[in-house]
Amino acid sequence: MKILVVAATREEIEPLIESGAFGAGSEEWKTEQQEYLQSSALHSSLPAPQVLITGVGMTATAFALGRHLATNQYDLAINLGIAGSFDRNIALGTVVEVVEDTFTELGAEDHSRFITLDQLGFGRTVYKTNARVADYIQNQNIWQVTAATVNTVHGEEASIAKLHQRTAPQLESMEGAAFFYACEQAGIPSLQIRAVSNYVEKRNRDAWKIGLAVKNLNTFAIELLNNGII
Ligand SMILES: O=C(O)c1cccc(C(=O)CC[C@H]2O[C@@H](n3cnc4c(=O)[nH]cnc43)[C@H](O)[C@@H]2O)c1
Numbered sequence: 001m002k003i004l005v006v007a008a009t010r011e012e013i014e015p016l017i018e019s020g021a022f023g024a025g026s027e028e029w030k031t032e033q034q035e036y037l038q039s040s041a042l043h044s045s046l047p048a049p050q051v052l053i054t055g056v057g058m059t060a061t062a063f064a065l066g067r068h069l070a071t072n073q074y075d076l077a078i079n080l081g082i083a084g085s086f087d088r089n090i091a092l093g094t095v096v097e098v099v100e101d102t103f104t105e106l107g108a109e110d111h112s113r114f115i116t117l118d119q120l121g122f123g124r125t126v127y128k129t130n131a132r133v134a135d136y137i138q139n140q141n142i143w144q145v146t147a148a149t150v151n152t153v154h155g156e157e158a159s160i161a162k163l164h165q166r167t168a169p170q171l172e173s174m175e176g177a178a179f180f181y182a183c184e185q186a187g188i189p190s191l192q193i194r195a196v197s198n199y200v201e202k203r204n205r206d207a208w209k210i211g212l213a214v215k216n217l218n219t220f221a222i223e224l225l226n227n228g229i230i
Pocket residue numbers: 008009056057081082083084085150153154172173174175197198199200205
């Protein structure tokens with residue numbers, strides 16, 4: 001099975017890279033925004049997993065994936081990253097599977113009303129994954145959640161309340177829906193796995209647990225790539 005691992009930043013999947021999943025000294029090219037690492041084999045008898053670091057945000061993700069998938073075919077793409085949670089039932093550090101992701105900012109304001117891109121007749125804003133973690137690894141019991149993909153990280157009570165008047169995602173990231181969009185366009189099964197680093201609230205950066213989220217995310221990813229996908 002040919003697998004592509006996609007992350008916004010190298011830091012989010014550093015432990016996975018350091019685990020040898022993609023081979024040492026495998027960097028192929030690097031720019032300020034993006035780097036692409038060509039992998040070696042994780043399982044020596046199987047095609048090697050590859051990793052694409054896109055840069056942060058939906059534009060960087062769509063461009064990097066569009067360019068890469070134009071000339072490369074995969075059986076599965078896995079988006080790994082951290083995320084903010086609106087849902088306080090999800091503890092910081094929890095690893096979740098995003099099964100539905102929405103471009104919540106795509107649309108138009110009509111005075112106090114928000115008109116989605118769908119309602120305007122210009123396209124679709126909601127993207128669902130066409131694969132499940134459970135298809136690849138058993139006994140993981142991973143939480144399935146919905147997410148919003150945003151250009152601006154919410155950090156103010158009024159804007160959070162405004163979003164919740166029209167939609168109630170559990171998570172927020174800056175790339176997820178763009179990842180699903182690109183994979184759907186390319187006809188590649190996709191999984192989005194994120195660990196919660198912070199709650200979406202009035203900005204409180206000191207409360208973020210990025211280290212815990214990265215650790216848990218990578219423990220899960222190493223288990224998935226080592227023992228799950230064959
Ligand atoms: O310091 C900040 O305000 C800040 C804002 C967003 C992301 C970061 C990062 O260091 C990580 C980049 C990565 O993290 C995802 N992320 C994490 N938490 C959130 C959130 O609450 N809302 C949206 N995205 C989030 C995001 O996908 C970025 O790629 C620092």
